[in-house]
Amino acid sequence: MVLKPILVITSVVLLASACKTIEPAQAKPAVISNSSPETTAELTQLVSTIYGGRSITLAPDVLTETNILSIQIAPHKKDGLPVMGAIQEMPRQFQLLKHEDDCYLYDSQNDTLYPLETIRCSQIKIP
Amino acid sequence: MSTQNANWANRLKFLGLASISLALISCSSGSDSEPNPPSEEQLSWTQGVFEDEDNFKDFCEVPRTGNDIDGDPWPDKPGSTLHENFWLRSWSNNTYLWYDEIQDQNPANFNDPLDYFDVLKTTAVTSSGNPKDRFHYTYDTDVYEQLVSSGASAGYGAEWVLLQASPPRDVRVAFTEPNSPATNANLVRGVKILEVDGVDMINGNDVDTLNAGLFPSSAGESHEFLIEEPGGATRTVTMTSAVVTTDPVQNEKIIATGTGDVGYLTFNTFGIVDAEAELIDAFETFESQGISDLVVDLRYNGGGFLAISSQLAYMVAGSTATSGRTYNQQVFNDQHPNTNPVTGSALSPTPFYSTSLGFSVNQGQALPQLNLNRVFVLSDGGTCSASEAFINGLRGVDIEVILIGDDTCGKPYGFYATDNCGITYFTIQFRGENEKGFGDYADGFVIGGSDNGQDVVRGCLVADDFDHLLGDEQEARLAAALSYRQTGSCPAATKPLQQETYKPSSRYDENSLFNSAILRDRMFLKQNLILSEPK
Structure with missing residues (x-):
């Protein structure tokens, strides 16, 4: 009986936040400050969702030293040599950004900020 | 230094995860009307006459459902092996670097696109006798399009070198990655592998066990190795594979x-x-x-x-x-x-x-x-x-x-990985040349x-x-x-200049001189080659 109103209120908040817009300068580059298997799992799930549910392998230290997450096709080898030895294209890149106390993964290809739940982050300076 | 500003071309929107699936659903609907499949006439082979490859693209014997790497629905349409073969033929004629050296064969004579693709390349050899084209590949697209964060891979963080792939085998560590299972196990360059999971690396018959231990397919696999240190001492180490970040x-x-x-x-x-x-x-x-x-x-x-x-x-x-x-x-x-x-x-x-x-x-x-x-x-x-x-x-x-x-x-060549009907094809499409217009180093x-x-x-x-x-x-x-x-001169102890050298990519080619087991045994083999059975 109590759950239903809570769910309704929660949905309203989510819907409101889904429509919220911020100025670009409000979100700043950041790195993960509480890296753990749980934060890697959350990122993995999110990026997999962005890629339509494909499985993806992330290094455990992603976004801890840089705010850029580069995703590329895994290197394959034939007879000991990389199949793609002269890659012409840039990898797809995502960025970790912070706004107030919240951390987001920014996908420039879709111009979308994805809020992160378990990840805490620290703003970093850009040279 | 290793940071980057966002490209703030547009105002940013907050979007909950719950919205992603909705967005995908909304993006996946509304496909255009289906293109007409190729006519019978277009599927009739006339030697030397090539239709536009787009006429055959994505007409598949087994069309896929689901989404591609960009989250868009696969473009596959009902077709046949013959459609796929005709696409391969036209695509190769259009983009293969040595298209005029392909012997044009009737696509209807091949029941498998992979078999047909195999013949859609030059059979010429270089001046040294190596095949001119040593880089003609295919992958299942699902296998090829595995995604990783740049530099991440599952393994031990040890780069193996096979100095001798056939018995008596000689497998060494070339280098290790920092913060990896290999480094933690104190594996260093030059360490020789004597056993994997109890199987004799030098002369053992159980090649599957050896390969499975050397090249774990995912993180979390534990395998036991008997190793010989560069100084000759031996010890047993157990390594558990993990997601390792390569330090380039x-x-x-x-x-x-x-x-x-x-x-x-x-x-x-x-x-x-x-x-x-x-x-x-x-x-x-x-x-x-x-x-x-x-x-x-x-x-x-x-x-x-x-x-x-x-x-x-x-x-x-x-x-x-x-x-x-x-x-x-x-x-x-x-x-x-x-x-x-x-x-x-x-x-x-x-x-x-x-x-x-x-x-x-x-x-x-x-x-x-x-x-x-x-x-x-x-x-x-x-x-x-x-x-x-x-x-x-x-x-x-x-x-x-x-x-x-x-x-x-010897790879001055390149290609664009191209999917059709679930197979990603690699056919040489370009050569790289320098300021002087030189790019001829196939050997x-x-x-x-x-x-x-x-x-x-x-x-x-x-x-x-x-x-x-x-x-x-x-x-x-x-x-x-x-x-x-x-x-200004080479040290006396260096190898003689005329020594014949091994070309890894020619190893499995039927026409390669290096297909000889005797020669292979004497060659310097790179990592990730499949270990061969004992003679």
């Missing part, structure tokens, strides 16, 4: 000599974005120290991002030698002299990039430059593709490259006593030295480079 630049150092400081770095792959930042860091140090010579160790570097190899060449040669000049020019077949037939864009050369490009360093920062007029490259059969482009690009602007080690792999850059300005490069043939760590001044190849720098 290692052992960067400055070696003081009586005739000036010499910079050295081990550079194992161009294919990881961190390479940009790590190279810049190393070269800033080299620049500030005013080194007089540089040794770039590319013996295990099979290539990667061409743009990063251009940046490396710029940092070696500097702006005066490279400004306005071509680093690498894609050349397609003679049907496409001006336009890239895959992207549709006008052909333009890759320059020597003088700034960071945003791989791992914010775009537009000026690169350090050493302004050297020569560079020593430690090379081997694993020095391939973008690594060879580095050598060729510098030689194109008259920077002397001195090779120490062994001949390079690799061959080490010689003199330099012919093309594929024969001055240097010393020196065997790989597993008794010393990479970057150790006593390691045979680095020592030879330092010695050559002083004396």
